[in-house]
Amino acid sequence: MEENSILSHGPPPPMNILPPTPAGLESLYTLCRKIYPDQVNPLQVTALLKYWLGGPDPLDYISMYANPGKPNENIPPHWHYISFGLSDLHGDARVHDISGPEGISGFGFELTFRLKREPKETAPPTWPATLMQSLAKYVFQSGNTLCAGDHVSWHCALDNSESRIQHMLMTSDAQLGTTRTPFGSVDFIQIVGVCPEELKAAQQWNGMGVLEMLKKLPSTGGVWHITDMRRGENIFELDVNAHDVVERGVELEGSNLSGVSARCSWGEQLDWTLGGARQSKNDINSGNTMSLIDNEFQRMKSTSQDSMGKSSHQEGISNSALRFDALGHNNVGLPESTELSFVKKLEGVHLIFNLEAGSLLPLAIRGRVKHGRHFTFKSVLGEIAITLVTSSVTGTLVNNEHPYVAQGYWLQVLITDDLAQDMGEKFHMLSNPETVILPQTFTWPEYKLSITIVPDKI
Numbered sequence: 001m002e003e004n005s006i007l008s009h010g011p012p013p014p015m016n017i018l019p020p021t022p023a024g025l026e027s028l029y030t031l032c033r034k035i036y037p038d039q040v041n042p043l044q045v046t047a048l049l050k051y052w053l054g055g056p057d058p059l060d061y062i063s064m065y066a067n068p069g070k071p072n073e074n075i076p077p078h079w080h081y082i083s084f085g086l087s088d089l090h091g092d093a094r095v096h097d098i099s100g101p102e103g104i105s106g107f108g109f110e111l112t113f114r115l116k117r118e119p120k121e122t123a124p125p126t127w128p129a130t131l132m133q134s135l136a137k138y139v140f141q142s143g144n145t146l147c148a149g150d151h152v153s154w155h156c157a158l159d160n161s162e163s164r165i166q167h168m169l170m171t172s173d174a175q176l177g178t179t180r181t182p183f184g185s186v187d188f189i190q191i192v193g194v195c196p197e198e199l200k201a202a203q204q205w206n207g208m209g210v211l212e213m214l215k216k217l218p219s220t221g222g223v224w225h226i227t228d229m230r231r232g233e234n235i236f237e238l239d240v241n242a243h244d245v246v247e248r249g250v251e252l253e254g255s256n257l258s259g260v261s262a263r264c265s266w267g268e269q270l271d272w273t274l275g276g277a278r279q280s281k282n283d284i285n286s287g288n289t290m291s292l293i294d295n296e297f298q299r300m301k302s303t304s305q306d307s308m309g310k311s312s313h314q315e316g317i318s319n320s321a322l323r324f325d326a327l328g329h330n331n332v333g334l335p336e337s338t339e340l341s342f343v344k345k346l347e348g349v350h351l352i353f354n355l356e357a358g359s360l361l362p363l364a365i366r367g368r369v370k371h372g373r374h375f376t377f378k379s380v381l382g383e384i385a386i387t388l389v390t391s392s393v394t395g396t397l398v399n400n401e402h403p404y405v406a407q408g409y410w411l412q413v414l415i416t417d418d419l420a421q422d423m424g425e426k427f428h429m430l431s432n433p434e435t436v437i438l439p440q441t442f443t444w445p446e447y448k449l450s451i452t453i454v455p456d457k458i
Helices: 024-033 127-143 198-203 207-213 242-253 289-298 361-371 417-431
Strands: 003-011 041-048 061-067 078-084 104-116 151-154 168-171 179-180 183-192 260-263 262-269 343-344 349-354 377-379 385-389 404-409 411-412 440-444 451-456
Touching: 024 061, 024 078, 024 179, 078 127, 078 289, 104 127, 127 183, 151 198, 168 198, 168 207, 183 198, 183 207, 198 207, 198 242, 207 242, 242 361, 262 343, 262 377, 349 411, 361 377, 361 417, 411 451, 417 440
Parallel strands: 104 183, 260 377, 349 451, 385 411
Antiparallel strands: 003 041, 041 061, 061 078, 078 104, 151 168, 168 183, 179 183, 262 349, 343 404, 377 385, 404 411, 440 451
């Protein structure tokens, strides 16, 4: 637990010497008391120095309740964590803009988390409070909210153990739902710990679909989505039909993931002579290609793990729509600082991705492009962005006559139906990235397009 937080029992009993509980906070406390009438003084993690006084933690309080579960419905006893601070607790603009009761309170939501209680546990672990503070910091710093169906890549066990539960999906809290306070409405968004395979399925398809699958098995969370950090098997190991469910979902509905932070780059390629057209997809030793890789990928040095993006339902492209951040979340569009006034139509292009980003190309084509949607790779090392679009995506700069258009560092690439079909076949090998021999180049001379996949560390 961080030094700026303390454990306490709260809310405190009313005393004449204490100031009244802020109206927004009291509304949330009242809701919690209805669910836990026997725990009016739950154990709390409290920020010593409040965020609005300069402290580092945005959540004023995180209450921790002992939930008995419902054994007859296969809902085990668990710890229920509830945050206070993402919504407007005070109503006086010290943290959030003032909103009336008909609007949303603060960011419009609070976080919750349900952790399976071990048989001999007498007190709740405090690491979930640290996790919730980290997510709250992301929200405050980026301005991006978390909604049911979103996913967050964490790339390590949520409790820093050896657990397979290393990522998160977001859902609506089964007991708390939505409430209204004097300062607006508040949704309770529950964190659900998932395995890497389950995160990948959410990226390929959508978070809500995977959550419904997890809901059906008690061992994967059950109807209340209770996280068990000791869970050793993912949904695909527990349910022989799970793969087919995801495959059908992707084919019928596509993917809700519209962009990721990645290591990527692009450059204009002018040499599409007969010799260039004969270039083998496994042979990238020509001077032009290697020069492009050297020039464009010199910034792609080994850095921390890339972050995946959350889904966006926006299907049009707008210059101000792209927002990427530490978690790679929210709307897909263009970095605000990019030179948007400079537009260039390119004769041909060469795209470069590291293996982790390249392994998402099958998803981008099958789950997005083939469903008439866009997909964006935003460089984690700079302002470069690459957006794959179709003719049905509105607000683009490309057309059949000019399929490659750069606006500053942002490149739009038009993918026709025929090209998408061929890409889907060629990119199939990237679905098993550990078997790909690198570097690997895919070339379409008739489209004046080539794509090179390079190692994650170069």
